[in-house]
Amino acid sequence: MKRVGKLYICVLILFTFAMSGVGQDAGLSTRQSERPNEAALADFEARVRKYTERREALESELPQLSKQATAVEIAEHKAALVKKVLADRTTAKRGDVFTRDAEKMIRSIINKHYKGRDRLELRKELVEAENKNVRVKVNGIYPESAELLEMPATLLLVLPQLPKQVRYRFVRNNLLIVDRESHMIVDHMANALR
């Protein structure tokens, strides 16, 4: 009986050690899984900043647009900005901002935020929106005549914040980053809403 008792205690000790090891591994793997997120966020923000800083530099070469401008001045400024930015982005391609890690991070945020009926409703709204025919392409200009689909306010509060020069925008199931003034598509990711 004593032998059985000792054996039981040994098994218990071994089991405890084994479990604590599992626990450590689990903790480690959780932290590791968070790390790419943080890294992805930092990388995403750096890539966005790289665009906005370059764009600001280009805009600063233009005459400053008055805050009380005429429609002609606004149109001229926009055309000049588009021209300059496009000339500077001849090598721009999809994924420059929405890297694979950034896409994964953003999809995860969106899908955590939208579940069940809310997700279905948003999907329906995106599919039926007036902007559904907009061609999504890096360096493409979002057409003036197309509706600017409202970005859901509660989603904006959980997505990484963007600098003032660029905006998130949905076109169908694509999430775009669009220049606020020139309406140029900086980058886009597909299947934003799973």
Add this chain to the structure above:
Amino acid sequence: MRRIYLLSFVLYFAMAGSSVQCTALAQGNKGATTQDATTKAGTRVVTLPLRDGSMRVAVFGDAGRGSREQYDLGTLMEEYRQAVAFDLVLLTGDNIYGPDGPADMKKKFELPYKPMLDAGVKFYASLGNHDTSNQRFYAPFNMNGEEYYRIERNGVSFYALNSNYLDQKQLNWLTAELAKDPNSWRVAFFHHPPFSSGGRHGSDRDVRTVLHPIFVKNGVDVIFSGHDHFYERVKPQDGITYFVAGAAGKIRRGDLKDRSPITAAGFDADLSFMLVEFVGNEMYYQAISKAGNTVDSGVIKQRD
């Protein structure tokens, strides 16, 4: 004797009928109107009190199509301006549909409202889902380069918000501005309605989720929005009165849901715009159809 009874009977029902009509208007029968008495010399008679020194404003949205209807309503607004002498207009968004180049701005804004612009009326715009951010620089919209801003007139604060893009930065700005606002009248205007009985769009729950608590907490009294192409006055929500004034360009006939529990009054049979007058702690409002009929009117007390 029998004739007298019969006459009394007929008179009773005639009276009852008219009182039913009044009740229907007050409760928001969406087709009901009252005919304004019009006018000597082409000016319009209005139901607002028109007190000396009061603050008078016109409100409308979803106008910028350059259509015949928009021009007709613009002409009517000018007639009311001459009667009411409002010198400020709040635009609830979708001010320019489609392209917004110089020719479009002229056709869809400058020409329809030329008499008012010439008379020195100041238009203050908020951006709708058909407006581009660049319009914040357009001088006649008086946005001073900002998508959201506050103006102050006669002790009334007006907050123009950009409901297309309610990010944390904008919400922080709004909360901070309200916290230091010295005025007791606080009015916000923006495009997407937090409360609406529209079948096409209806209440924007996202906008409501983020904005309504801020309004409640910070003493905002009245909200004007557009997006749904009709007029609606919503029953007070936590003491705040929400209006939908999005019928200045194209009407969405029959879009107001019947028996909506939130509707206090509504009109979706024709284009319309609103007149508003602030007198002390009261705000008078009057919604006017393109035919010149008053489709809703009343007074709101400032929140405590």
